[in-house]
Amino acid sequence: MAMAKAILSSEHLGTLFHQARTHNAWHPQPVSDDLLRQIYDLMKWGPTSANSLPARFVFLRTKEAKERLRPALSPLNVDKTMQAPVTVILAYDLKFYEHLPRLFPMKPDMKNMFSSSAQLAEITAFRNGSLQGGYFILAARALGLDCGPMSGFDNAKVDAEFFPSTSVKSNFLCNLGFGDHSKLFPRSPRLEFEEVCELL
Amino acid sequence: MAMAKAILSSEHLGTLFHQARTHNAWHPQPVSDDLLRQIYDLMKWGPTSANSLPARFVFLRTKEAKERLRPALSPLNVDKTMQAPVTVILAYDLKFYEHLPRLFPMKPDMKNMFSSSAQLAEITAFRNGSLQGGYFILAARALGLDCGPMSGFDNAKVDAEFFPSTSVKSNFLCNLGFGDHSKLFPRSPRLEFEEVCELL
Numbered sequence: 001m002a003m004a005k006a007i008l009s010s011e012h013l014g015t016l017f018h019q020a021r022t023h024n025a026w027h028p029q030p031v032s033d034d035l036l037r038q039i040y041d042l043m044k045w046g047p048t049s050a051n052s053l054p055a056r057f058v059f060l061r062t063k064e065a066k067e068r069l070r071p072a073l074s075p076l077n078v079d080k081t082m083q084a085p086v087t088v089i090l091a092y093d094l095k096f097y098e099h100l101p102r103l104f105p106m107k108p109d110m111k112n113m114f115s116s117s118a119q120l121a122e123i124t125a126f127r128n129g130s131l132q133g134g135y136f137i138l139a140a141r142a143l144g145l146d147c148g149p150m151s152g153f154d155n156a157k158v159d160a161e162f163f164p165s166t167s168v169k170s171n172f173l174c175n176l177g178f179g180d181h182s183k184l185f186p187r188s189p190r191l192e193f194e195e196v197c198e199l200l
Numbered sequence: 201m202a203m204a205k206a207i208l209s210s211e212h213l214g215t216l217f218h219q220a221r222t223h224n225a226w227h228p229q230p231v232s233d234d235l236l237r238q239i240y241d242l243m244k245w246g247p248t249s250a251n252s253l254p255a256r257f258v259f260l261r262t263k264e265a266k267e268r269l270r271p272a273l274s275p276l277n278v279d280k281t282m283q284a285p286v287t288v289i290l291a292y293d294l295k296f297y298e299h300l301p302r303l304f305p306m307k308p309d310m311k312n313m314f315s316s317s318a319q320l321a322e323i324t325a326f327r328n329g330s331l332q333g334g335y336f337i338l339a340a341r342a343l344g345l346d347c348g349p350m351s352g353f354d355n356a357k358v359d360a361e362f363f364p365s366t367s368v369k370s371n372f373l374c375n376l377g378f379g380d381h382s383k384l385f386p387r388s389p390r391l392e393f394e395e396v397c398e399l400l
Contacts, residue, residue, distance in 0.1 A: 049350075
């Protein structure tokens with residue numbers, strides 16, 4: 001009855017989950033702009049509440065762009081970020097709702113629900129912008145890239161430098177490139193199903 | 201130089217992104233507990249800040265469990281949720297840091313950073329719990345399931361019913377099953393790369 005779908009093989013699940021690791025050292029192999037566009041053109045299809053699509057992305061590819069980020073980084077995140085071929089600032093737009101009449105034509109009045117409540121707009125932007133961060137990481141991995149996501153930075157400094165006088169707020173950073181597997185730390189354990197899941 | 205990885209074919213990228221849709225009507229085909237465990241055992245490998253793993257999951261599979269959720273649902277979400285084989289409450293634990301000495305053994309003092317700031321703990325739990333929500337949706341799709349994520353419900357009512365006297369807070373809901381493609385709405389548009397991405 002259900003529509004036939006190409007279910008992923010264990011090899012492909014490994015690319016997304018089992019074998020994929022957070023990288024801290026990078027091969028010099030560059031990441032093309034075309035590949036960055038491919039990531040976006042995949043992850044944009046992931047679902048968001050009322051098709052709100054609040055995530056915004058700044059791709060830092062040049063030495064000059066990386067230097068603008070440097071003062072905001074936690075000390076332990078500086079070297080690996082400077083070395084990575086690309087560092088992405090994943091952000092979200094608190095005024096995402098301005099686009100809703102176009103993005104969610106079924107209910108043109110959805111915009112008012114968010115424009116009338118800054119709190120609801122912020123929760124929606126942060127939740128769905130982070131969901132889109134998850135789609136972004138897995139889309140990058142699906143295309144063969146390695147990721148190094150980071151929260152260790154000063155969000156206010158990044159916002160002042162990259163998003164002044166806008167409604168855009170930084171969420172987290174993610175280094176992109178081809179990781180050096182010989183420099184990986186041992187993998188940290190995960191919580192067991194029984195510890196975090198309930199079947200009712 | 202980079203380690204060989206199995207890059208996903210366009211068919212598999214379709215399963216995750218291009219062909220995947222948010223479903224509102226479900227075939228009666230059930231979802232086994234084993235499949236729910238497989239989703240968790242995939243998505244648990246997705247990266248979180250300091251391996252914090254704040255996401256928590258309640259799988260509602262029975263009529264009795266669904267009825268406990270019903271009073272919290274927005275009217276438009278009732279029928280499809282009652283019809284879905286499984287509805288998951290995706291939540292996050294504000295006290296995720298209690299597990300950090302085991303989950304992040306490299307830095308046993310990380311726990312104190314979060315236990316001393318309720319604000320940092322809440323932002324970290326919400327950001328990373330939502331990221332894990334993105335991993336969850338794509339892991340379910342990778343295994344052949346369809347998803348119907350929803351924010352249209354009363355979080356306070358869900359927390360009072362399912363997480364009383366705990367540090368766990370509901371994030372969003374997700375119906376799981378095999379979707380009826382004949383009942384899909386037309387697909388909503390997405391924002392273009394140039395509208396939301398900057399190359400620096």
